[in-house]
Amino acid sequence: MKLLEIKDLNVSYGKESFFGTRKSVIKAVEDVNLEMEEGETFSLVGESGCGKSTLGRAILKLLKSDSGSIFFKGNEILDLKEKEFLPLRKQIQIVFQDPYSSLNPRRNIKDILTEGLFIHENYTDEQAEKEAAEILEKVGLAPDILSRYPHEFSGGQRQRIAIARALILKPEFILFDEAVSALDVSNQAQVLLLLQKLKADFGLSYLFISHDLGIVKSISDKIAVMYLGKIVEIGTKTQIAEKPSHPYTKALFGAIFEVENRKVRKTPLQGEVPSILRKPNGCHFHTRCPIAKEICSEKTPEWKDLGEGHKSYCHFPDGK
Numbered sequence: 308m309k310l311l312e313i314k315d316l317n318v319s320y321g322k323e324s325f326f327g328t329r330k331s332v333i334k335a336v337e338d339v340n341l342e343m344e345e346g347e348t349f350s351l352v353g354e355s356g357c358g359k360s361t362l363g364r365a366i367l368k369l370l371k372s373d374s375g376s377i378f379f380k381g382n383e384i385l386d387l388k389e390k391e392f393l394p395l396r397k398q399i400q401i402v403f404q405d406p407y408s409s410l411n412p413r414r415n416i417k418d419i420l421t422e423g424l425f426i427h428e429n430y431t432d433e434q435a436e437k438e439a440a441e442i443l444e445k446v447g448l449a450p451d452i453l454s455r456y457p458h459e460f461s462g463g464q465r466q467r468i469a470i471a472r473a474l475i476l477k478p479e480f481i482l483f484d485e486a487v488s489a490l491d492v493s494n495q496a497q498v499l500l501l502l503q504k505l506k507a508d509f510g511l512s513y514l515f516i517s518h519d520l521g522i523v524k525s526i527s528d529k530i531a532v533m534y535l536g537k538i539v540e541i542g543t544k545t546q547i548a549e550k551p552s553h554p555y556t557k558a559l560f561g562a563i564f565e566v567e568n569r570k571v572r573k574t575p576l577q578g579e580v581p582s583i584l585r586k587p588n589g590c591h592f593h594t595r596c597p598i599a600k601e602i603c604s605e606k607t608p609e610w611k612d613l614g615e616g617h618k619s620y621c622h623f624p625d626g627k
């Protein structure tokens with residue numbers, strides 16, 4: 308069953324000019340379409356500033372979308388008023404990158420974990436504490452830490468607390484925004500193993516935002532690649548990581564590039580990412596694309612169906 312369906316979504320920020328007179332608009336998410344099935348781990352990848360977090364926050368309604376639709380289990384959530392959204396909000400949780408700033412330093416672990424329970428349900432103190440102790444065990448922490456404070460814990464432990472805080476509401480869907488990026492390699496590996504276990508134990512679905520392609524390759528079922536606010540390619544892990552079609556995905560994943568029948572192995576990406584305020588016309592990638600042709604700077608590519616759910620937004624999806 309479809310868990311999430313996003314249609315033609317646009318999200319922008321207004322940017323004041325230096326003198327505060329003119330407002331320029333940053334189109335951070337542009338015409339995004341994607342579908343996610345229940346039980347999937349779906350990853351969003353792309354260079355810094357391409358709109359991954361903006362898209363994530365729009366799904367959680369932490370940001371207002373300009374246009375488009377977001378269906379969660381068939382319900383169009385953008386139309387819902389805050390009160391109507393609250394029961395669904397419980398089913399959609401988020402874990403952020405920085406375990407140092409995402410936990411309130413003045414609140415003890417019990418208060419951090421149980422706050423959401425009191426917002427969403429009528430819990431007694433005793434029931435909430437019991438739930439908190441149980442959920443700590445699920446994330447590999449001792450239940451006797453409830454009266455302690457975030458500063459007493461390491462980065463890896465804090466991220467487990469943040470995961471417990473999301474999990475205690477029994478969500479169906481968790482969005483991880485660079486959730487393991489701040490951790491060292493061994494903590495990363497442990498937390499990723501924990502996430503796999505929790506997913507199986509609780510029947511969860513994950514949206515995983517990351518720029519670490521190694522991690523994304525290891526944990527994802529499906530991957531969407533973003534560039535300057537748009538999705539450029541979407542497919543299964545194998546389609547994207549091993550048989551990418553879009554020149555940007557090929558560059559990102561370091562695949563062999565064929566230019567005029569010569570095989571070029573090194574990453575062919577040239578130049579800087581253009582400013583999001585001045586996105587190139589047509590295909591936004593044409594200023595860096597090694598196979599760009601005239602049409603690319605004139606016409607925005609529609610998606611091309613490459614079969615079995617694999618889609619590429621390129622005028623030349625077969626690379627020629």
Ligand SMILES: Nc1ncnc2c1ncn2[C@@H]1O[C@H](COP(=O)(O)OP(=O)(O)OP(=O)(O)O)[C@@H](O)[C@H]1O
Nearest residue numbers: 320333335354355356357358359360361362518583
């Ligand atoms: N609050 C804001 N106000 C104005 N512009 C913003 C705001 N937040 C993000 N942006 C801009 O929107 C664009 C997309 O940002 P976003 O944070 O979604 O990218 P990202 O892919 O998550 O990047 P990163 O990998 O660095 O986290 C960027 O150009 C960014 O500068």
Ligand code: SF4
Nearest residue numbers: 590593596603621622
């Ligand atoms: S549409 Fe053109 S510029 Fe864009 S990725 Fe495809 S070939 Fe390159």
Ligand SMILES: [Mg+2]
Nearest residue numbers: 359360361484
């Ligand atoms: Mg981000």
